[in-house]
Amino acid sequence: MSHTLKVNDVTEVTHNVRRIRLEKPDDYNFTPGQATEVAIDKEGWRDEKRPFTFTSLNSDPWLEFVIKVYPDHDGVTEQIGQLQKGDSLIIEDPWGAIEYKGEGTFIAGGAGVTPFIAIFRDLARKGEIGNNRLIFSNSGEKDIILKEEFEQILGDQFINVITHEKPNGDHLFIDGHIDKAFLNEHINHFNQHFYVCGPDAFNNGIMDALKELGADPDGLVFEE
Known part of the structure; x- marks a missing residue:
């Protein structure tokens, strides 16, 4: 199932890494370590899905991704590096094999x-x-x-x-x-x-x- 979500905040983490926070849909649940497919809600980019991991927790009132931007690739992350508050991303259901199993x-x-x-x-x-x-x-x-x-x-x-x-x-x-x-x-x-x-x-x-x-x-x- 796809969700089109507004970007609430974009913050620079390092010189080439951005923190993106989105509104969170009701009843959208995931576990720490899981990811989802993400696309940019812009003409020509909606079918360009890439996997990104949630860095927020399920209990947080937002969804968060920390994404490395590759400006020289002319691709999805380059576009993500240009995102601003009010833009939208399209996300799918959560998935992933990385989960905490013990110390x-x-x-x-x-x-x-x-x-x-x-x-x-x-x-x-x-x-x-x-x-x-x-x-x-x-x-x-x-x-x-x-x-x-x-x-x-x-x-x-x-x-x-x-x-x-x-x-x-x-x-x-x-x-x-x-x-x-x-x-x-x-x-x-x-x-x-x-x-x-x-x-x-x-x-x-x-x-x-x-x-x-x-x-x-x-x-x-x-x-x-």
Whole structure:
């Protein structure tokens, strides 16, 4: 079922990431980590649907997406980057395979962190962050989505990995790439849940490395 919804607010999160808040239909329900198909309610764009993850919680009075904009692609995200209050988006029913199944390590690459935003917000609201950790890989510090919020929620359990510049931050910033050697060094045990989301090559590399290090394939949570 499709819903055409007004944009209530557009906020800049980073230099190329926007937070879009929409009106929320009655009886529209989803769980943290789920996504939906989104299209722009403009001539020529209504059939151009793309998947985006809800970053709001089901209890919020709005729907929220945090979306990375690619201006050079001349595509949907470039158009989303031009959205203003009063414009409309078309969304479908929620779907998704990423859901919280228990404490573990979350590993994200760039905009792949978006399914984890609602999960961590939900856990924080319930007081159930526990021993969950987020390892977040980005090209540079300016690319870190919701850095301050993750720091507040996770503290020392929020680890940033910077791949294309020397990080200037504190001990939570690591210079390098997330590979098998990195995982072996920074993860104490592999008998836990692992939540992985990023570009396909990132996901495949991380999943293969985790399995080689002894992670239970049934404990790996990712979008297929």
